Every structure is written in C-alpha cells, then in structure tokens.
Amino acid sequence: MRARLRLLGAVAAVVLLLGGCASGDDARAADATASAEPVPVQATQDVDLLETVRSRGILNCGVYGAAVAFSETQPDGSTTGFDADYCRALAIAMLGDAGAVDFVPLTSAERFTALQTGVIDVLVRNTTWTQSRDGDLAFDFAPVTFYDGQQLMGRASDGFSAASTVADIAGATVCATAGTTTEKNIADAADAAGVEIKVATFEDLDIITDSFINGVCDLMTTDGSGLVGRKAKQEGDQEWVIFPAAPFSKEPLAPAYLPNQSTFGDIVNWTIYATIIFDDKGITSANVEDLLGSGELDAEAVRLLGGEGELQTKMGLEPDAFYQVVRQVGNYDEIYTRNLAPVGLQRAGTPNARWTEGGLIYAPPAR
Numbered sequence: 501m502r503a504r505l506r507l508l509g510a511v512a513a514v515v516l517l518l519g520g521c522a523s524g525d526d527a528r529a530a531d532a533t534a535s536a537e538p539v540p541v542q543a544t545q546d547v548d549l550l551e552t553v554r555s556r557g558i559l560n561c562g563v564y565g566a567a568v569a570f571s572e573t574q575p576d577g578s579t580t581g582f583d584a585d586y587c588r589a590l591a592i593a594m595l596g597d598a599g600a601v602d603f604v605p606l607t608s609a610e611r612f613t614a615l616q617t618g619v620i621d622v623l624v625r626n627t628t629w630t631q632s633r634d635g636d637l638a639f640d641f642a643p644v645t646f647y648d649g650q651q652l653m654g655r656a657s658d659g660f661s662a663a664s665t666v667a668d669i670a671g672a673t674v675c676a677t678a679g680t681t682t683e684k685n686i687a688d689a690a691d692a693a694g695v696e697i698k699v700a701t702f703e704d705l706d707i708i709t710d711s712f713i714n715g716v717c718d719l720m721t722t723d724g725s726g727l728v729g730r731k732a733k734q735e736g737d738q739e740w741v742i743f744p745a746a747p748f749s750k751e752p753l754a755p756a757y758l759p760n761q762s763t764f765g766d767i768v769n770w771t772i773y774a775t776i777i778f779d780d781k782g783i784t785s786a787n788v789e790d791l792l793g794s795g796e797l798d799a800e801a802v803r804l805l806g807g808e809g810e811l812q813t814k815m816g817l818e819p820d821a822f823y824q825v826v827r828q829v830g831n832y833d834e835i836y837t838r839n840l841a842p843v844g845l846q847r848a849g850t851p852n853a854r855w856t857e858g859g860l861i862y863a864p865p866a867r
Contacts, residue, residue: 549757549764550816553594553621558602561587562620565605566706568729569843570626570646579603582839583624586645586755586772589829590622593771593821598828607703608680612637615756622768623756626723628681633756642755642768643776647851647860648723649747650685653731656739658718664743670695675708675717677701685749686721709734723751725845732843766815773863774804774822778831780854780863785830788823804866811866832861 553559563571563583571581579587588598604620611627614620626648627633629641652669654660660668666689676683678701690697700717702708709730712720720727724747731740755772757765778784781801783791791797792805803809806820813819829835833854836847853859 549621549761550594550767553764557595558600559587559591559594559622560602560604560620561590562604562606562611562614562623562625563587564625564705565603566704567626567726568733569839569845570725570729571603571605571624573603573605580839582646582835583626585829585835585839587622587624589771589775589825589835590624590768592825592828593767593817596818596821596824608677609703612639615639615758621757621764626726626753627756628723628751629754629756630681638759639756640759640761640765642757642765643772643863644752644754644860645772646725646753648725648751648753650682650689650721650749650751651724651727651742651744651747652686652719652721653712653727653740653742654719656741660719660741660743662741662743662745664741666690666693666744666748667695669697669719671697672718673698673700673716675700675702675711675720677705677708677722678703681749681751682722689748705730713738723753725840728845729843763816767817770815770866771822771825773866774825775830775832775835776861776863777801777804777866778822778826779833779861780856783826783831784834785827788826792823800866809867 563579563581565571565573565579567581567583569581571579571583573579584603587601587603591600592598604614606614606620606623606625611623611625615623626646629644633639634641652664652666652674654664654669669690674686674697676686676699683699683701686697686699700711702711705722705726708717708720708722711717713734713736724742727742731742755768757768777800781798783797783801788805791801797805799809803811805823806812806818810819812821818824830838833847836852847853847859848857851860853861855862
C-alpha cells in the first residue's frame with residue numbers, strides 16, 4: 501500500500517505538470533505521451549537494491565492484481581496467483597519471510613514507470629520480454645516463468661469457433677490493452693492476413709472484458725492465458741471461443757528489474773531456477789524435509805538446499821534460502837498446478853512443460 505501511494509503521488513505530479521501546459525490538441529498529445537512506455541532509466545550500482553530491500557524489511561513487488569490465476573487482489577486485500585507466489589518466493593530468499601511482500605497493483609501504463617522510479621523493486625506482472633524493453637528501456641529480465649502467445653476470443657453466436665483464424669475477423673472491432681505488445685501484435689496479424697479491422701484500446705483488462713460482454717467489441721485479444729482465465733471466470737450465458745489454435749505471437753513472460761543490480765538480479769534469477777530444478781528432481785514442499793536426511797539427494801540438490809558445497813552464501817543469502825522457498829511455496833510445478841491448472845492451463849504438451857517432456861522450462865546447473 502505504501503508503494504502504491506508513492507506511485508499515485510508520482511503520477512499526480514506528472515498529471516499536474518502536463519495539465520499546466522496542455523490544452524485541446526496538446527492535452528490529447530500529453531495523454532498519449534503519458535500512456536506510452538517511458539524513456540530509459542540509467543540505473544547505477546550506487547544504490548544496492550538488495551540492501552535497500554533488507555533495510556526496509558519488505559519487498560515491493562509489482563503485479564497486475566486483476567490477472568485471473570496470475571495475480572488477483574482478493575476482497576480481504578490479499579493477493580493470490582502464480583505471479584504472486586513468485587513474489588513470495590523472492591521475499592523468502594531475500595528476507596526469509598513469505599509475508600514480507602507489499603503487492604503493488606499496476607496497470608500496463610504504470611508498470612514500467614513504477615519500476616524505473618523505485619516504487620517497486622521487481623515487476624512480476626505478466627510482462628513480455630522484448631528487445632525494446634531489454635535494450636531501449638534497459639530493463640533486465642529474469643528467466644521466463646510462463647511461455648504464452650496471443651490469441652483472440654469471440655462469441656460462438658457470431659460464427660467464431662476454435663477453428664477460426666485471423667483471416668475470419670475482417671471488419672470486426674477488436675478490444676486490446678493500450679500501449680502493449682498486444683495492441684501492436686493484432687494490428688500486425690491482421691495486416692499479414694490481409695484483413696482490415698478496428699482496434700479499440702483500453703487501459704484495463706476488466707474494461708476490455710466488460711466491453712466484450714456488452715458487445716462494444718466483437719472480439720477481445722490478449723495473451724492466451726489471460727483469455728483462458730477470463731473465459732473460466734466470466735463466460736456466463738455466452739459461449740466464448742478462443743482461436744486461432746496456434747498463437748500469432750510469442751509472449752515469454754518474465755519478471756523484470758533495473759539494470760546494474762547484479763546481486764539482486766542473481767537472486768531473482770536463481771530463486772526461479774531453484775524452483776525449476778526442484779521440480780526436475782521431484783523435491784516438493786511435502787517431501788523436502790524427509791529428503792534432507794535421507795541420503796537420496798544428489799550433490800546438486802544438496803547444494804541448493806544449503807548442504808555441502810552450497811553457493812547461496814556467495815550470493816549474499818542464507819545457506820538454506822532455497823530450502824525455505826521450496827518448503828514455503830513449493831517447486832515450479834506446485835506453483836503452476838496450484839494456481840493455473842484450476843482455470844484449465846495445463847503444462848503437458850505446451851512450452852511450459854519440463855524440458856525432459858518436450859517443454860522449455862529448463863534451468864542451468866547449480867554448481
């Protein structure tokens with residue numbers, strides 16, 4: 501909440517500045533500028549982000565807050581979901597406490613400014629890793645936690661089916677999130693298919709969903725996982741269909757953090773890798789304590805869990821940091837299955853399967 505208030509203060513300052521010098525066409529230009537991705541930030545190592553987080557005792561983690569199964573703010577103020585659990589995993593690794601997280605809900609337009617201005621320490625919010633964000637905006641990205649791809653959702657009563665393609669949406673109005681890869685991808689896909697469409701953009705996926713339900717748009721588009729989540733929660737008496745079968749974009753979703761923060765970045769990266777390695781080895785929150793003294797663990801697992809040869813202390817962590825992560829929130833499969841499987845997002849046969857099962861979820865060796 502404190503971080504959210506700081507963000508609102510920063511946004512208010514920008515609005516006041518723009519409001520003081522813009523009117524008419526200028527004001528509309530200012531609105532467009534405010535919703536665009538921000539200019540790069542030149543982060544340095546003058547501020548040790550890990551030490552800042554530890555001094556504060558709280559990790560400020562940017563999430564969406566309305567992404568079904570990924571990060572949802574509940575009526576009691578708690579935050580649940582796949583991304584939220586990775587925020588908790590990072591808090592455990594850095595601070596030893598899954599509860600030491602301030603979840604900061606952010607819109608697409610707010611997320612990068614919040615990261616650049618230090619309102620949040622890390623962004624774990626269904627954000628696609630792209631060249632421009634990596635190079636132009638100069639963010640660093642953690643390992644991909646979910647491989648996604650953009651699709652469309654329409655009503656069966658409008659003639660759409662799971663076999664429909666982008667070529668079938670000629671003349672349609674498609675709702676998309678403003679200022680994101682989603683908006684650009686659907687325009688490119690329609691161009692490639694040789695059809696003309698109208699793209700209506702909104703800041704928030706809730707507004708997009710409501711607009712779709714009420715017929716303002718013929719279709720809505722976002723990452724496939726987002727469509728599956730919305731369909732599971734809000735379909736109601738309308739029969740919704742998701743298509744095309746093969747997504748028309750690559751959307752590798754990964755946490756992001758500021759550059760030149762090597763220690764902080766290493767911890768983010770290896771916390772994620774640890775959950776993946778534990779999944780590979782069948783080490784879970786339920787069996788990790790029994791396995792520790794069993795003599796059945798290989799040398800890599802022993803190191804990751806804080807035993808002989810551990811490398812966590814060389815990263816500034818407690819030796820058992822990753823043991824605590826798996827004990828408190830689980831391995832990759834547990835986090836995935838707990839949050840994503842209930843809405844129909846299965847791992848089998850997708851890029852999110854283990855690398856040994858044809859997927860892309862893979863970690864370098866912990867040695």
